[in-house]
């Protein structure tokens with residue numbers, strides 16, 4: 001591993017650590033910049049040397065230094081996965097706009113997936129700036145990316161909006177939230193309309209498999225709303241990782 005790669009990995013882990021902060025605080029409406037990290041159980045302030053991505057979790061054996069409360073495995077997991085993703089995108093694209101774009105999209109998708117899995121919401125604070133960022137990247141990358149990006153936004157947002165509304169009219173209940181609509185618009189703005197079609201197919205398939213399996217295994221009611229953002233997120237991450245493999 002080159003020294004630059006070590007540096008990228010560390011940056012990824014540090015950003016992953018901030019993603020954890022967003023995952024915890026956004027759905028609880030806690031300020032994410034000026035509030036110091038606290039233990040979720042005893043409320044003690046976490047010292048900087050107990051807050052080092054991945055390493056602190058290992059040294060503290062997954063427990064709060066003060067009260068011994070078990071720290072969720074999600075924290076080191078998000079840090080490690082983000083670090084690996086950044087390294088992967090660096091190896092694919094070098095230090096380029098594509099590296100920054102894919103890493104940004106990956107980070108936003110990770111935050112949305114974890115929040116949706118637990119709270120069934122996709123915060124506007126991520127999806128709305130996400131739409132703007134996706135379009136901005138298309139302008140930076142070059143003229144030929146602008147139209148696919150704008151179409152991606154309108155198809156992603158538009159088709160899902162129509163689906164969500166017709167479901168609501170037919171069934172008299174909300175099947176898909178507007179958060180999913182905005183998230184799909186965001187993904188479309190980033191990856192463009194052509195690749196978005198694959199993502200929509202894979203995400204729907206994952207959602208279907210999940211609702212069938214969870215119905216059979218855990219008797220989860222089939223009409224219970226799905227955290228669809230988790231499947232959009234998974235499908236998009238599969239797409240942005242595999243396109244790099246395909247282009248080899």
Ligand SMILES: [Zn+2]
Pocket residue numbers: 039040041042043044064065066067068069
């Ligand atoms: Zn504690």
